Amino acid sequence: MFNETYKLSNGVEIPLLGLGTWLLDDEQAAQAVRDAVSSGYRHIDTAQAYMNEVGIGEGIRSCGVAREELFITTKVAAEAKTYKEVANSIDESLTKMGLDYLDLLIIHSPQPWTEFREENRYFEENKEAWKAMEDAYKAGKVKAIGLSNFLQDDIENILSSCEINPMVNQILAHVSNTPLELIEFCQKNGILVEAYSPIAHGAVLGNEEAKVIADKYGVSVAQLCLRYDIQHGLAVIPKTANPNHMKNNAELDFVISDADMEILKNVEPIQDYGEHSYFPVFGGKLKGTANE
Template identity: 65%
Template sequence: MFVVSKVAAEHKTYEEAKAGIDETLEKMELDYLDMMIIHSPQPWAEVNQSENRYKEGNRQAWKALEDAYNEGKLKAIGVSNFQIEDLESLMETAKIKPMVNQVLCHISNTPTELIEFCQKSNIAVEAYSPIAHGVILNQPEIQTMAEKYGVSVPQLCIRYTLQLGAISLPKTANPEHMKTNAEVDFEISAEDMEMLKNFKEIADYGESSGFPVYGGKL
């Protein structure tokens, strides 16, 4: 088991972030967490609405993570939904570089420049929602390509993110899906990878569309 938690997107002071870390450990009755990350560079209510990137607030929250890491409370520290400018700002003052950046990444939404920046900076990329909350399942072109490789659409989607050099984070509570999600030992051709990288953008995530990372506003 690998236990991960997040500093709330709204916690942009050292004190708030530190309290959040300690409260999480207390509630989970653990001496340490395997990893903790800043959930977003902006409070959720401001995502897609504000140009304020909370540079100083993120630096303060990061300092709290660094201190907890040095105290042995956290085994790894990182960020989520951070863009290049957010990472650059954070690393200007950070003593410990983010170990991971967890970002929305799937067929039809591939943040290529961000992925390349992270890789050049030795920051691991975790791709969440690699199956686009299931919306990608209904795309005929993707279904056809999955059939070509003799795999399911979710398996194709997961393999795609792996070949981008990311760690894929599919979400399921179904044991059978967990098993098949891990069966991705095949190779997508370079030509097909290019097609998937440039696949038409999905404009509607269905019931999830209202959440900020999927384009919505709180």
């Protein structure tokens, strides 16, 4: 089981491998938490938008491992952009999950999903949202605070006025889509980059270049993709409800050579994410309530 951790800027340790739970309902999420924890996972990632926080809480209580041994992340809904909305949503998340505190709280997006990457950047609103995050942090409701889908100028906006710097930025990052400039900017500012969809929703599994390199190391393409992100200094949160995939994803005891990392860095970008292509992070418009 890959169990390396990273010390965030405030000293909190986060496991570099976590379980993503997007598109899982409460019942599936509870079982996924139990299966993941029994496989050795200690980092679970959810969001208000996933509408499965109740199930995540049930999984935490029934997984057989003490709460203190787990690292639990949730994300403030992209539409919550006032201090009051954010503050209330944090309390609601804690109530739904039945938790006294969260290990990491993230703003899910700099803009509401229906306006994702459009002209209105919500700079002032994000500062207000961040203030609510800082106050939750000071109150002990959360151990660490961060961002998701924030571009460099979105992050600079927060850094320009914040009292507590963001500790994490969760972004789309995988073989064929590695935003190196943004990653480097975050790392220079002491912000850990977390990669969501690190296996590109499975779209990269058929890539011939990736297959050849995976075969060379005797691993699956999924394992190769996770190791690739980790070697870029990223945390990874592959989403699965399949216990076998969880175990496979956690077997990362190999090192990709510099030459092979360079090949993977230059794999042709994926143009079609299949059924997930319509989500804003892939350039389309939101058609559902959850986004990642």
